Amino acid sequence: MSHAFERAQDERVNWVKNIPFLLVHAAPLLAFYTGVRPFDIALCAGLYVLRMFFITAGYHRYFSHRAYKLGRFMQFLMAFGGATAAQKGPLWWAAHHRHHHKYSDTNEDIHSPLKGFWWSHVGWIMCNKYNQTDLDAIKDFAKYPELRWLNKYHLVPPIALGVACFLAGGWSALFIGFFLSTVLVYHGTFFINSLTHLFGRRRYVTTDTSRNSLILALVTLGEGWHNNHHYYQSTANQGFFWWEIDLSYYGLRLLSLFGLAHDLRKPPQHVLDANRIRDGYADIGMFEAKLAKAAAQLQDARHRTSAYYEQRKRAVDELVESTREAALRIAKMTAKTPVDP
Ligand SMILES: [Zn+2]
Numbered sequence: 001m002s003h004a005f006e007r008a009q010d011e012r013v014n015w016v017k018n019i020p021f022l023l024v025h026a027a028p029l030l031a032f033y034t035g036v037r038p039f040d041i042a043l044c045a046g047l048y049v050l051r052m053f054f055i056t057a058g059y060h061r062y063f064s065h066r067a068y069k070l071g072r073f074m075q076f077l078m079a080f081g082g083a084t085a086a087q088k089g090p091l092w093w094a095a096h097h098r099h100h101h102k103y104s105d106t107n108e109d110i111h112s113p114l115k116g117f118w119w120s121h122v123g124w125i126m127c128n129k130y131n132q133t134d135l136d137a138i139k140d141f142a143k144y145p146e147l148r149w150l151n152k153y154h155l156v157p158p159i160a161l162g163v164a165c166f167l168a169g170g171w172s173a174l175f176i177g178f179f180l181s182t183v184l185v186y187h188g189t190f191f192i193n194s195l196t197h198l199f200g201r202r203r204y205v206t207t208d209t210s211r212n213s214l215i216l217a218l219v220t221l222g223e224g225w226h227n228n229h230h231y232y233q234s235t236a237n238q239g240f241f242w243w244e245i246d247l248s249y250y251g252l253r254l255l256s257l258f259g260l261a262h263d264l265r266k267p268p269q270h271v272l273d274a275n276r277i278r279d280g281y282a283d284i285g286m287f288e289a290k291l292a293k294a295a296a297q298l299q300d301a302r303h304r305t306s307a308y309y310e311q312r313k314r315a316v317d318e319l320v321e322s323t324r325e326a327a328l329r330i331a332k333m334t335a336k337t338p339v340d341p
């Protein structure tokens with residue numbers, strides 16, 4: 001089947017490169033041999049929440065969007081915490097994320113679900129195309145040598161955490177506490193790239209397909225308010241109203257109470273009130289996405305129609321040919337038959 005977006009050679013999954021990534025997914029299964037204790041489950045839950053916080057509040061809201069300010073030590077701590085989630089370095093992560101906002105749901109977008117759910121969820125990570133960090137896209141943080149170091153040796157924090165889990169609770173703590181929570185944080189994070197552009201409701205007009213979902217906001221500590229976020233990106237809170245639960249933001253508020261984070265940016269009232277779809281604004285993002293989908297389906301239908309006629313034409317040609325041959329054979333047979341006098 002043809003798509004509006006074509007998959008290039010360097011966009012194919014590199015299975016060899018991804019063996020470690022696949023092994024991380026398989027590791028929790030080893031708990032069938034070791035058994036699981038309440039301690040392992042508590043560790044898994046704790047590390048899920050903590051690392052999801054570092055990813056959303058740190059990698060995403062701080063490094064990608066500069067939604068608040070940190071001192072240099074806290075900045076490194078946030079980057080190190082994010083790196084323990086084994087989603088590569090902060091500069092790599094934030095540079096790619098800035099790219100996503102710049103080109104949301106266009107052919108340039110790294111992980112638009114318009115290229116398919118699987119691609120937006122994990123396909124783009126498993127191919128070779130996006131291995132490098134574009135330092136130009138993240139100059140503001142690439143100037144710190146400690147962040148460049150962490151970006152290069154991004155495996156140090158997750159390995160250190162894995163070893164710490166093993167020392168704290170043995171094999172089952174490693175398999176469940178560390179590996180299972182790592183896998184859950186992976187897919188919780190990936191949902192932001194896939195499901196939040198497919199599942200939920202749209203409040204604001206944006207040029208993309210982002211949506212708001214309470215369930216995804218709970219799973220991802222606040223990132224499920226993705227339509228809010230695409231509409232107004234540089235805020236520390238992504239839940240714009242009191243009922244939009246945003247645990248990462250509450251965590252940041254707590255840090256700011258202790259003076260560890262400051263200048264938390266919030267959307268101004270006139271921004272909150274403007275461009276609401278229910279006020280009658282045309283939803284250009286969904287319109288464009290639907291148009292692209294319709295164009296792809298039309299192209300596909302054209303292919304199918306022409307292929308069908310091609311096949312019919314061949315069948316008719318073959319029929320004509322075999323009829324002609326049969327007629328010739330009959331003529332020859334008739335010619336050979338002795339004519340009765
Ligand atoms: Zn973002």
Ligand SMILES: [Zn+2]
Nearest residue numbers: 192210226230
């Ligand atoms: Zn998005």
